[in-house]
Amino acid sequence: MMFNAMPKRLLSMKAVAAALLVLVLGACSRNEMQQLSIAINPWPGYELLYLAQEQGFFHELGLDVRLVELNSLSDAQRAYMSGQVDGLTSTLVEAVLIQVDSAYPLQVVIPTDYSNGGDVILAQAGITSLTELKGKRVGCEANSLGIHVLYHALRRVGLSLSDVEVVNVGQSQGSEELALGVLDALVTYPPTSIEALKAEGVHKLFTSREAPEEILDVLSIKQSVLERYPALPQQLLAVWQRAYEYTEQHPKQAFAIMAEREQVSVEEFETMFNNEIHVFDKDGALQILRDWSSLTNKLMETCEVLKEINQHNSNCSRVHTMVNREMF
Structure with missing residues (x-):
């Protein structure tokens, strides 16, 4: 008969190879990026x-x-x-x-x-310089970038965080409170700043362009x-x-x-x-x-x-x- 059954040794080798392939594929699957x-x-x-x-x-x-x-x-x-x-x-x-x-x-x-200008401090119409923030209510994210921007901006004009009343507020709420006059100024960034600037009298007091890089x-x-x-x-x-x-x-x-x-x-x-x-x-x-x-x-x-x-x-x-x- 021309087609004899495979020798047991060859069968055994193929079984080992198949088992190794399963192990390799399993390892690849485990290492595959989730x-x-x-x-x-x-x-x-x-x-x-x-x-x-x-x-x-x-x-x-x-x-x-x-x-x-x-x-x-x-x-x-x-x-x-x-x-x-x-x-x-x-x-x-x-x-x-x-x-x-x-x-x-x-x-x-x-x-x-x-x-490069995206991060800003916005203020009400009557406030025209950073020095005029002294004693004012300034909104920012107090545990995030906002407090950092405010610190550096105030430092430029010889003021510190203790010279203003820092109000911890989120972006959306801060924009609303600035428009209502609850806040005197707000540290913010796009897209919130775009909407906030549409309120009457609100303008840019400081931008990150003044602190390049x-x-x-x-x-x-x-x-x-x-x-x-x-x-x-x-x-x-x-x-x-x-x-x-x-x-x-x-x-x-x-x-x-x-x-x-x-x-x-x-x-x-x-x-x-x-x-x-x-x-x-x-x-x-x-x-x-x-x-x-x-x-x-x-x-x-x-x-x-x-x-x-x-x-x-x-x-x-x-x-x-x-x-x-x-x-x-």
């Missing part, structure tokens, strides 16, 4: 991530990302610190506060933008996630660049998508994106990350200022691990 959740709040500099989600760029580059849309920097900070998300977009202020006080250490993976926005990811998936930073940066290039090549379509999420007109969003922030492309982001000593120094300075204004009482040494020199 869904990554990122807290994001309205701010034009973060919108490339939303654009990437809408255009399917995460999926194209092998990532399963869920953007958790929240109302403010403070909300994103709380979501991360409570373990609800794997990462967040924020300024260095929120990232540092998380690092020194949270059970979930993080690392900066993408510097997204510098604020002071406010750096970043995407940070939980350190334990990065340890499991060391290729993740490169993948996220590739997605970011894809969205950046799409915006360059198709500005009309890109701005329409991003403006809709920010709930502003396309014209308003385009003005914010082009004039009030400086968004980094891949090379710009890498330049900041590779100059790790300068970035670490900036993180340390931020941490020390936050400690000075009683936003935390922890040791700032933990911020040194927020920048991974081997990441890129």
